[in-house]
């Protein structure tokens with residue numbers, strides 16, 4: 001079941017030979033750094049998005065899709081942005097610019113993009129909600145990190161779809177989670193693949209750290225990179241909730257672990273969350289994510 005050392009080296013080597021790497025759209029780069037600022041204004045966001053006319057069209061289409069029940073159709077971007085709100089603006093921008101780079105390139109029977117989106121958006125929403133509860137100043141970056149944390153899965157799926165086919169098969173056959181199956185088949189994981197593209201795209205160090213380390217949070221990181229802490233928790237709860245690419249049920253919960261004690265010692269306001277509240281909390285955030293994916297899918301199929 002284990003791959004050879006040569007095969008492992010090949011994956012890293014093959015990545016380095018890729019020349020047609022998709023570029024990160026300029027609008028994303030600008031928006032990411034702007035959303036980190038303390039007083040975010042819709043007017044400035046509109047100016048940034050205006051540079052990308054297809055994205056403007058997509059925003060207006062979603063706001064006028066009937067989902068918001070508006071009496072009149074909206075043709076002003078600024079007004080549309082105010083109605084959508086920051087979460088949805090960010091999700092649409094990333095869905096349109098980043099996910100669409102990978103979307104439909106290798107449509108196949110084993111990699112379910114819809115589940116991938118649901119999990120990413122759910123992790124972003126949940127991470128943001130928990131970071132808000134903990135009054136973390138960088139909660140908007142937590143949302144971005146949630147959307148991007150598993151981007152390496154798209155990289156492997158884009159460049160090595162046959163390897164992912166094997167990874168899913170191994171996960172099924174041996175009842176493994178996908179990360180373990182990635183290690184088992186390639187000794188190369190979606191976290192490394194994500195880090196590779198994050199470096200190429202010059203993403204900020206905080207995001208690179210989340211992409212590489214969201215599965216291995218250690219005690220030190222809880223204080224040095226709080227964003228990774230919130231994504232780690234959100235990712236665990238989102239996996240537990242379901243709607244992930246995982247082929248085996250996720251049963252381990254973070255709230256009984258030593259790590260959870262360290263987290264709640266660092267962010268005492270999280271202690272107020274009882275397990276039953278947490279389940280309800282996760283349910284709500286994941287249902288929102290689900291509804292939003294449906295909405296995005298609907299506007300895509302209308303095209």
Ligand SMILES: [Fe+2]
Nearest residue numbers: 149150214215
């Ligand atoms: Fe992951």
Ligand SMILES: [Fe+2]
Nearest residue numbers: 119149150235
């Ligand atoms: Fe994840």
